[in-house]
Amino acid sequence: MVLFVLPAPLVLLLHMGLDAPLEKIVIYDLGTICYVWWLISVALSARPSWLDRRIGLPEIYFIHGFLGVLALGAGTIHVFNTKTPKAIVYWTGQIAWYLAIFGLLYAIFFLSGWLVDRMPIARGIKQRVTRILKHQVSVRIHQLHFVVIGLILVHVHVITKIASIPGFLIVIDAYTVFAVGTYLWAKAVVNESKRRRGYVLSNTPLNRDTHQLVIRLDEQAPGYEPGDFYFLSFRGTTAISPEPHPFSATYTPAVEATNLEAFTHHPKTTPHTRLLTFTIRELGDFTQHISKVPIDTTVQLEGPFGRFNRVLRDDSPTQRLVLIGMGTGIAPILSLALGYAAIRPVTIFHTVHTEDDFYYVDQFEALQEAHEETVYHRKIHRYTPEAIAELMGEDLSCARYVIVGGASAVLKMHHVLVGLGVPAHHIVDERLTM
Numbered sequence: 001m002v003l004f005v006l007p008a009p010l011v012l013l014l015h016m017g018l019d020a021p022l023e024k025i026v027i028y029d030l031g032t033i034c035y036v037w038w039l040i041s042v043a044l045s046a047r048p049s050w051l052d053r054r055i056g057l058p059e060i061y062f063i064h065g066f067l068g069v070l071a072l073g074a075g076t077i078h079v080f081n082t083k084t085p086k087a088i089v090y091w092t093g094q095i096a097w098y099l100a101i102f103g104l105l106y107a108i109f110f111l112s113g114w115l116v117d118r119m120p121i122a123r124g125i126k127q128r129v130t131r132i133l134k135h136q137v138s139v140r141i142h143q144l145h146f147v148v149i150g151l152i153l154v155h156v157h158v159i160t161k162i163a164s165i166p167g168f169l170i171v172i173d174a175y176t177v178f179a180v181g182t183y184l185w186a187k188a189v190v191n192e193s194k195r196r197r198g199y200v201l202s203n204t205p206l207n208r209d210t211h212q213l214v215i216r217l218d219e220q221a222p223g224y225e226p227g228d229f230y231f232l233s234f235r236g237t238t239a240i241s242p243e244p245h246p247f248s249a250t251y252t253p254a255v256e257a258t259n260l261e262a263f264t265h266h267p268k269t270t271p272h273t274r275l276l277t278f279t280i281r282e283l284g285d286f287t288q289h290i291s292k293v294p295i296d297t298t299v300q301l302e303g304p305f306g307r308f309n310r311v312l313r314d315d316s317p318t319q320r321l322v323l324i325g326m327g328t329g330i331a332p333i334l335s336l337a338l339g340y341a342a343i344r345p346v347t348i349f350h351t352v353h354t355e356d357d358f359y360y361v362d363q364f365e366a367l368q369e370a371h372e373e374t375v376y377h378r379k380i381h382r383y384t385p386e387a388i389a390e391l392m393g394e395d396l397s398c399a400r401y402v403i404v405g406g407a408s409a410v411l412k413m414h415h416v417l418v419g420l421g422v423p424a425h426h427i428v429d430e431r432l433t434m
Contacts, residue, residue: 002067007036010171017165028162031078035152035172037071038100039179042145046186049305056307058430065112072100088158096151103144110138113431117407136243149176196221198276198299201263203291206359209282210328211290212250214259215299216266217274224276226252226339227308227332227402229430232278235298244302245286248332248404250277250360252339276301279331279359308336308402311428320345320395324413326382326405327352333404334360337367337374345373347392347399351382382409385416397421403429 010032018025044051044064051060079097084090108114109126110133116123153176156162157169198215205211224230231244251259256275263269280290312321321340325333330350340346348364364376377383377391389396401417403410410429418424 002037002040002063003070006040007033010036010168010175013165013168013171017168018161020161027078027081030074031082032172034071034075034078035149035156036175037067037074038145038149038152039175041065041067041071042149043179043182046183047302047305048186049303052305053307053310056430057305061112065107065114068104068107072104075100084159086158086160089155092151092155092158096148096155099144099148099151103142103148106138107142111142113407117411117431120408123408134241136241139243146180149180196301198301200293200295200297200299201266201269201275203293203295205291206279207356210357210359211280211282213278213280213290213293214263215276215278215301216263216269217276217301219270219272219274221274221301222304223253224249224304225306225309226335227312228304228306228335229332230276230278230301230303230305233300233302234293235300237293237297240289240293241286243286244300246305247278247280248306249304249335250279250331252335255338279328281328306430308332308428308430309339312336312340312400312402315344315400317344320347320399322347322349322392322395322399322401324349324401324403324405325351326403326409326413327357329403329405329410330360331404333402334363336402337364341367341371341374345395346371347375347395348377349383349388349391350376350378352378352380355380382413385420388416389420397423397426399426401427403427407431 011029014028014032015025018028020028041064044060044067047057047060075097079093082093109116109122110129116126153172156172162168196217198217200213201216202214203211204214227248229246229248231246233242233244234240235242253274256277259277260269260271260273260275263273263275264271280287282288282290315321321336321344323333323336323346325331325348333348333350337346337348346367350358350361350364352358358378361378364378368374368376383391392399397420399422401422403413403417405413410431414424414427414429417427
C-alpha cells in the first residue's frame, strides 16, 4: 500500500494531464513517487500508537528509514534525467536533493543502527563524535526533511507543465497537508494528550553506573503491559537533556501496586497512585547524569509502546518462553517473567559483564522457587551456542525467544539462535535502531 497504492492517484493524474513521450512521463512519475514516499516517512516519524500496537515501533522505524532510502533513489534518477532552463525549478530541485542526501547519510550513521550495530569501528567513531554532537542536535538536523518537503512543493508548483494540471496540484497539496498535519497533530495535540506527567519518587543506585527510578503517575494514566516501554523526558533539571528517550518498565502493574506500600507516606501519593519503575544505566549523552536527577523532578511520559505482550499472549500456553536479557536489557525481561511465570513454562538467560551487574537476582530466584516450570540461568559474559543448546535440550527449536539488550548483542544472539536451528519467526526483539 505504501509503495504503490498511495502514489497511484498522482501518477494517474500525471499520465492523464501530461502531453509528453512515455519515457519522459515516467521520469516525472519517479519524482512524484519520491515525494509521496518522503511524505509517508515523515508521517510515520510521529510514532502513531495505533500502528505500533499492530506492527511494533521498530518496524515503523524500519519502514520510515527504508522509504527514505527508496525516495532518494527515485529522486536521484529523476534529477539526473530532467533538465530545465528555469532557475527556480532547477535550484529548488537541486537543493532539496542535496539536503536529502545529507539528511539520509547523517541519519544512517547517527540515528540508526544499520552501520553502528554491525561495525565496531563505526560504533566507536559515533561514540566519540556524540560526546560533542549530542543526540538532541542530531534530532534537529534530521528535521531538515521539512525543508526538503517545502522545496519540493515549490519545485512542483513552478513547473509550467505541472501547473497546467490543476487536479494534480490539488491532490499533491492535499497529500502534503495531510502528512505534515498528521505529524504536527501527533506531536502537538495527540502526543500531548497521551503524555502523562509524573514525579520522581526515588532514584536508587543498583551498582556503580545503574539506577532505578520510581515514578509516580496520576490515577488516569493508561495501563501498560509486561515488556512495554515509554519515552521519558525530564523537566526542571539541568542534569539531563529534555529530549525524550525510550526505557522499558521493569515491573508489571500488579507488582507496582504492591510496591506502592513503600511510598504510602509520601505527600504525592494516594492509595490510587500508579507507579512505574525504570532501570537506567549511565551510558551515552542522555543518561550519563541520571544519578543527578533529584527527587520530585517532573517527568513527561509518552506511551506505552511495545508488542512483546501482544505477540506472547497468542502463543500456546504449553510453549516454553525463553527470555534472554543482556545488561540493562534485563528490565523488560523481569517484567515479562513476572507476567508469564504463572501461566506457561519460562526459561531466563541473564548475562552481564561483571558480577556487580547482577541486580534483580533475588526476584528471578523467587520466581524459580515459586513456579516449577520456571528456570533461571545467569552467567558473566555471553552463553556459547553449545551451552544454550545443552541447557534448552528438546525445547530448543520449538520455544519462543525474546531477546533484549544492546542492539549489536541482540543481533549476535539472533544469529546464534538461528544457527542452532531456531526458526526466525520464533524470535522477537524490539531494537529501535533498525
